[in-house]
Every structure is written in C-alpha cells, then in structure tokens.
Amino acid sequence: MVSRRPFYIAVIVLYVLGIALMLYRHIAFEVPWLPGELRDVWSLEAKVEFDADGGPATASLAIPSTQNGYTLIDQAAASPGYGLTFGSKDNANRAIWTIREAHGHQELYFRADMLSDPYAKVMLTPPEVVKPLFKEAVETAMRQLLDEAKAESADPFSLTQAILRQLQDKQLNVELLKEHKTPAELVVDLLGMSNVPARVVRAISLEDGRRRQSLTNYVQVFSADGSQYRLFSVEPKPSSANPLLMWEYQSVPLLDVTGGSNSRVTFSIIKKQVSVARALSAKFQNTELLNLSVDALPLEEQALFKGILLLPIGVMVVVFLRIIVGLKTSGTFMPVLIAVAFIQTNLTVGLLGFLSIVGVGLVIRSYLSRLNLLLVARISAVIITVIGIIGVLSFLTYKLGLTQGMKITFFPMIILSWTIERMSILWEEEGPKEVVKQGGGSLLVAVLAYLAMDNGLIQHLTFNFLGLQLVLMATVLLMGNYTGYRLSELKRFKPLVDELKK
Structure with a gap:
C-alpha cells in the first residue's frame, strides 16, 4: 500500500505557502482583505507669484516628500514658458523654474499629492546643535x-x-x-x-x-x-x-527668486478619496519590494489575467459538486467555460442564449444523424451550425434593441458543439431523461460557478492575492482524495438506515 504521507505533506506545504504569500501582500503592500476600501489623498497646490524684472528669472521652491504619516504619490507643476527641474539642495527637495526672459507679474504652480498612510515611516536626522553667540x-x-x-x-x-x-x-x-x-x-x-x-x-x-x-x-x-x-x-x-503636514523641514529658505521682486507663496488644499488599488499602485510603482501581484503587469495583461485567475474558483466548484455532491454534468469542465460566458453577458441573457443554441443545435444534429456522416464531418457541420445560430441570434437581438444579446458571441463555440454532439448521442443511447439530468446538472453547476466567480470579494482576492491559487490547489487535492459516498447517494441508503434504527 502506497503511503499517503507525502501527499498530505504536499497539501500542508501548499496551504502554508499560499497563506504566507497572502499575508505578505497584506502586510508589505497594505492590500486590504475586503474590496471597496478608500484612502484619503491630500492634494496641495502651491502658487508662486512675483514681479519679473524683464530679464532672466529663476524661482526655487522647497517641496515636500514622504514623511511620517504621509506618502508622496504624485507631483506636478504648471509653468508655461518655463523650464522645470526637480533637484535637491541642503538635503531638501526643490522645484526650480527658469526662463530666459520674463516681464510683469508671474504665476507658477506646483501640486503635490500626499497619501494618508499610517505605515509611512521616515527616519529624520537631528540637526547639528549650534550654540549661538550673542551680545x-x-x-x-x-x-x-x-x-x-x-x-x-x-x-x-x-x-x-x-x-x-x-x-x-x-x-x-x-x-x-x-x-x-x-x-x-x-x-x-x-x-x-x-x-x-x-x-x-x-x-x-x-x-x-x-x-x-x-x-x-x-x-x-x-x-x-x-x-x-x-x-x-x-x-x-x-x-x-x-x-499637520510638514512642507519644509530642513530649515532652508522656502522660496528663492532671482530676477524678480515681491515674491510670495500661497497654498490651496483639496481632500480626495481614491480606491485602495489606485493608491497602492501609485505608492509602490517604484518600490524595490517583491511585488507578487498581477498589478505589476501592463494594463492589457492585467485585464486578461483578471478573468483567467477566476477559473480555479469555477474549477473548485465543479470538483465539489461532482465529487462531494455527486451531480452529473455533460463534460467535465464545460460548465466552467459556460460560467465565464455568463460573466461576459449576464445570467439571464446567458441562460436564454445557452438554451437556444443547444436546443436548436440538437434539432439540427438529429437531422444530421440521418445522413450517416462520418464523425469528423458531422462535428464540423455542428460547429458551423452553432456559429450560424450565434450569428442569427446576435442579429435579431441587435434589431430588437437588446444590446446584451450581442454578447452571446462570448460562448465557447467548440465546447458547445461537442456538448450538442454528446447530448445527441446520449439521447440515442440512454434516452431523453438522462439528457435532461446531465444537461440540467451542467446548467446548475455553471450557474453556481458563475455566482462564485462574479462575487466582488472573490474577484478582489483572486486578483490581488496570488497565494490564493495555492490554497485552491491544496483544497482541490484534498477533495480529489475523497472516496466516500456522494451526498446524492445518501438517498439510496435511507431505507437501510431506517431499518437499522428499528
């Protein structure tokens, strides 16, 4: 008998590693467990004004940086005609505007976006103690x-x-x-x-x-x-x-202007609330930490992975319903692909589209069976038929003004074709009762998988915590090790249980 110890050790390792990765994302990158959280961002605008002398002009403004309680996530300046550089002088960050020739009243703007961040910690160096000399x-x-x-x-x-x-x-x-x-x-x-x-x-x-x-x-x-x-x-x-937010904390001049006079600085403040995803993306865009998340990829790839990472959720639902509950489905993971199509449309349109395509496809498939075609030709004809049905349904819904109906093109055409072929053969061999049982089971599993995959909390966790995939893997392995009775089989043994009780 083969020892099961390595199997259970592998499952435990997957659970521990997956949970550890999720905790790392939560602690190191402050990603919340629940979706919909907002963070405060203070947008501070400094308006620099001075009267130019008519020649070259330079304005140097001390600007803030990340400090205890606040993280600088963005900075920008508006200065038409001026050259702008960001530099450092006497350990203080500065924005420096320069222009070859300036006349009259000048207005320059600088904006800093500071994220309220309780995790922001900066070690400030104490200044040198200088004993003053007086009379x-x-x-x-x-x-x-x-x-x-x-x-x-x-x-x-x-x-x-x-x-x-x-x-x-x-x-x-x-x-x-x-x-x-x-x-x-x-x-x-x-x-x-x-x-x-x-x-x-x-x-x-x-x-x-x-x-x-x-x-x-x-x-x-x-x-x-x-x-x-x-x-x-x-x-x-x-x-x-x-x-309080410290704008300048190195005891350096706030504003230096050469080539002008009557200079001054005033500030305006606006408080904004942004999503956690946007705030953390701005905060960690230049971080050196190991960012184990999809949000480190370009947006196009992020959109792709957002859907792909939901597939293990649907797979786990299928495994549970088939192994633990004992539901029969037409195909192993066909319901997962149908559930993905439901996400692209919506549940009502998806159900109507699925039933219409499969129903019409079975009718046409029954006619093709009378022609005694070879398997490859018959399947090819079914695929073309499914494509035609989807095209007709999209055209009709568009003409009727039902734009959601056009999204049935997201249905997996090859999978639907094989489903129609399998159901047709099952009808001929087992009868319509078995077709209804497996077809209904497939549809029920697809709906339950859709409800799980369309949940906002699940979408948040799968996208932001890649360690969850290891947890799902370990759970599927555990369910795959189950060899007991299915829940649907308990009805068969109810008379035996009643007899034993007597």
Missing part, C-alpha cells in the same frame, strides 16, 4: 530665561514647553529677546544652549477646501537619542485639531 546683555537674558525653564522641566520636550510659557510672559527679558529674533528662532537658540537638537520647520494645517493659506512656523524638537521628535507651535493661539 553679553542678550546672552544674560537668555540664560536667565533658560534657567527658569530648566527648573520646570525634565526632558527636551518639557523644556520646550517651559520655554514657550516663559516667552508668552510680558517680562522685560522676553521683550528684549524678541527684538533680536522671531519666537521660533529664539526657541531653537535657547534649546541649542542646552544641547537639545531642534530646528524651525514650516507646516500646513490640512483642511479640505481651504484657499490662499500660508505655512506656519513650528519648532521640531528631538529627543536625547534622536529617535523621536515633536512639533511645537510658537503661536499663542490654540492649536487646530486638523492634521
């Missing part, structure tokens, strides 16, 4: 303020909060210090005197539909080991509940 009077005032703040704090973050409270007081020392620097720069200098890495960053409050917004200065303070940071507002007004 003796200013330094004395700063040290006095700093000593009072240190007495009320225990770490860099609480020290920053204490400094901000001190700066909000209307003391003489505070007023003297504010004459030399802005509040944000003053906080950074005070922290630098305590060896705390900090810098001034520019952030924007994300609120849908806002126009002509400006950036707000925040102080980014790092922990002692540089692994964490927090943003502190230097404004006395209460902070907004809206999320």
